[in-house]
Amino acid sequence: MFRLLFTAIIPHGSAPLACTATMRMKRLRRGDLPPDAVALARLLVGKLLVRDLAGMRFAGRIVETEAFPSRDPSSHGFRGPTRRNRSLFLERGHAYVYLAYGSCHCIDVVAEAPGTGSGVLLRALQSVWGIEVMARRRHVTREVDLARGPGRLAAAMGIDLRHDGDLCRDKTLWLAEELDAPPLHLGVSARNGITRARERRLRFYARGNPYVSGTRRMRE
């Protein structure tokens, strides 16, 4: 465990949501990750995604995930490994980053045993510190939309194909547990934005959190 001192500059006029100058957090090790896509998807809601870039540290609270278990027909790993999805078949805790619809990067956390090809998509982030700074250059009208949705999440955190690495070893992108974390009510729902097995209840989110993607109903 170590204490994180935030030194990011807060942009003028933007109210930080978590105003703590210090935050206690602990990096997640591989052993902290359950080797099951659904269990991992549930565990990751409320955890932190941390990005170290150019001497600054950015952190966001994961408020929405989606499980893509083995044998899920909508999983990218369903038809076995290819050039694109090969990192999805590595040991759990790796990142699988891909380009969706030609323009949006998305990031999965590899979930199950090596060779299985299942993961957890990170769908939305609540800025805990500094994400406003990093995303300032992007065209985002509302602060609440900075990382609301998997493509925006990756863009806000500056994640691209180069981050197709190991979140348990990477020095610039990693997962952490927030000690003294605020209480959270876990919501479960059907999925969205996919064509196959849409009705499976594999989407997990922090109930009532305004940074969860989709319509109002999808965060209740």
Added chain:
DNA sequence: CGGCTGATGATCT
């Protein structure tokens, strides 16, 4: 706010 549509380009068939 909710619903719909076109853009977009890598990937796989």
Added chain:
DNA sequence: GATCATCAGCCGG
């Protein structure tokens, strides 16, 4: 050539 784990922008109520 079809598919797609998305998004911004537009439109109606």
